[in-house]
Amino acid sequence: MRGLREWWRDLTDLVLPAECGGCGRGRTVLCPRCRTALSGAAPCRARPVPEPPGLPVVHAAARYADEVRAALLAHKERGVLALTAPLGVALAGAVRAGLREARWGPGDAGAVRARGPVLLVPVPSAPRAVRTRGHDPARRIALAAAGELRRTGTSARVLAVLRQRHAVADQSELGARQRLRNLAGALAVAPGGDRLLCGGGPVVLVDDLMTTGASLTEAARALRAARAGAKSAVYPSSAGEGREERKAGPRMAGPNEGGGVIREAICAAVVAASPDSFEINRN
Template sequence: MRGWWQDLTDLVLPAECGGCGRPRMVLCPECRTALSGAAPRRVRPVPEPPGLPVVHAAARYADEVRAALLAHKERGALALAAPLGVALAGAVRAGLQAPSGPDGRAMPVLLVPVPSARRAVRARGHDPARRIALAAAAELRRTGTPARVLAVLRQRRAVVDQSGLNSRQRLDNLAGALMVAPGGERLLGGGSVALVDDLMTTGASLAEAARAVREVASGARTGADGAVRPVGRGEGANAVCGAATREDRGEGRTGVTAEAVRMHGVPGMAGGIRAGDVACAAVVAAPPDAFAINRN
């Protein structure tokens, strides 16, 4: 587990570039251009898993971009969350235009990060996708788009490490593995849901996340035994309001985020979500082959 002094050092002292290793900078201008210099594009894995929403990526997962993502995820270069979040915000904008509410004001974009396995979060000392999502929401708000992070997805069962699995095995590994936390369906209503992650490879994680959100949108939940049960609109509301963690300081491990709890005060956010509210998905990077498949 990383110590607080390591986090503080990463944020205050100059570091080497996360992309190319150039000293005394978080990300050099050339690597920032590789990450965010091109317009985000729609990406599609082959084969494309059933239920995958439209996905946009900011950059190709190669060279400097790959190095930066790995430095943030595996080596705890936390300061990279800011430029990675800017890139993710661009991908969200490409895939989603915030709708207007009845009063003409833009309604919030709800960024729902794909959760990491608990053991991975413990080993790394942070949840990379959630941290980048928080930075992306801040960038969207800075540029005039109302945005919130709703970390409402949970793993309902353990899954094996995805590395080394092919696309079919990843789908089988993740099938039914995610769920929306009790009370989370109340927080998802009234905005445009954008599923977010740092990286898309086969699309299995995003497809499973979309299934979990659509499940509560349709008013049903699949239990561990495979049975489909109705979801009550008031279910788990007290648990949600009491589950805020250190997410309000920029990082969290369990529970619905503090930003999610504050959503109760946002105009137009009352009630449950509707079917089809998963509007898009966005990632920082995707394999080059996913960019090559242009079927727009």
Template sequence: MRGWWQDLTDLVLPADCAGCGAPRTELCPRCRTALGGAAPRRVRPVPEPPGLPVVHAAAPYAAEVRALLLAHKERGALALAGALGAALAGAVRAGLGPGGPGGARTGRRGSGSVLLVPVPSARWAVRARGHDPVRRMALAAAGELRRTGTPARVAAVLRQRRAVADQAALDARQRLENLAGALEVTAGGERLLTGGRVVVVDDLMTTGASLAEAARALREAVVSRRNGGTAVYEAVTREGRGEQRMGARPERENWVHGAPEIVAPHVIGEALRAAVVAAPRDSFEINRN
């Protein structure tokens, strides 16, 4: 686990580029271009898992981009969160399309915010790494979206409800089986899936199994609420952090970062989108848009 002295060292001492090793820079211009120099595009895995939302990615998962993601996730290169978040914000914008947060195709005015829902990491992984890389990138992405005029907030409303195996050695079918029913929306979290557009975010898409499972849990929670399901709702604003605390039971609490207001509800089904920093190169090549 990282200590405070490691975080301080990252900020004070010059570091080599995490993507290519260029000296005395956390992220060199060439690697920054590889990460966010091209327009984000829609990506589709083969086979495409059932229920996968439309996914946009900022860059192919190769070479420097792979090294940057691994450095941030596994080696605690926290200074990369800003650049990775900016790339993720670009993928989010691409998925929203010309209609903006409200969505032109829904017939609504684009006055709603964008709600970024990070795919949750396993608790053991967060403890081992000393941070939650996807949530950290989501917060940076929301900040970048707000800075450029798109109201955005982050809601960590998903959690694992059972243990899952390490996905690294699993194929597409095994990943779907491993993750089936593994996620759920925290108590009261379904009330946050209202207003604007909901975008599931992750650092990487490979088979799409994680994004499909996250989308299933979100849709199920919204349907359950509309069918009369009840949930306890409690909101406590943390001064100075712009967060809301959701859930009456401590073990199921989660945080909403950014604007605290909740606006009119919308249908999450077709409006649900997903965005990632990177995806395999061949998933870009079969883009049918």
């Protein structure tokens, strides 16, 4: 009988998490308190300091601290895949906030449907990191977020078109400027991905975490270059585009941006951002 009890306990440990991914208590994926820390507040605009030039507008679901930090690390580094669903719900909330600010969200839902599904483009992990961890955390959470968006009425799909062009140094010990230099030119859109980007709806870069913003900045650069290349191939003369428009480049249309030259076609969303990134919202 004892052997049967031990076998049953081992089986339930495989099905149910042994502890909360945020605080370590109870037999649950996330306890109510940790779930509230992750998704209980409205997602906010996040801006790292210093803010890298070219960083798209970023919304984050939570601050990267305490229970949220523990949950993200458990998912990423320890492979606690039961956390994918709640992390995806949090990311979906940040995506919705970005779409609303860009005037693509529920207040303008018809525009989203007319353009096509929202395209979630995950920032890729380095191939060696994927091999070590056994999974790509950002892509896995993006798939969960797309499912949550569809469940709640927003057409969405994951478009994993970004690839690393060359190896980069480990970023953990690098400062903000060092990270920008380390990642400069490191990402590119896979062949054929430019057509998929131009043929769909709004593009939202997604990641699990933003600290300095270097990864999202480089990813946005690669997407903009691919979209510009695809459009110039189709419209080589850009007849409707004036010289000043080409010079100024895309800008986000939103309440704080004024009458931008053209609407920025890319925004970004993350599960969490460094606490300092939220200080901008106090002003």
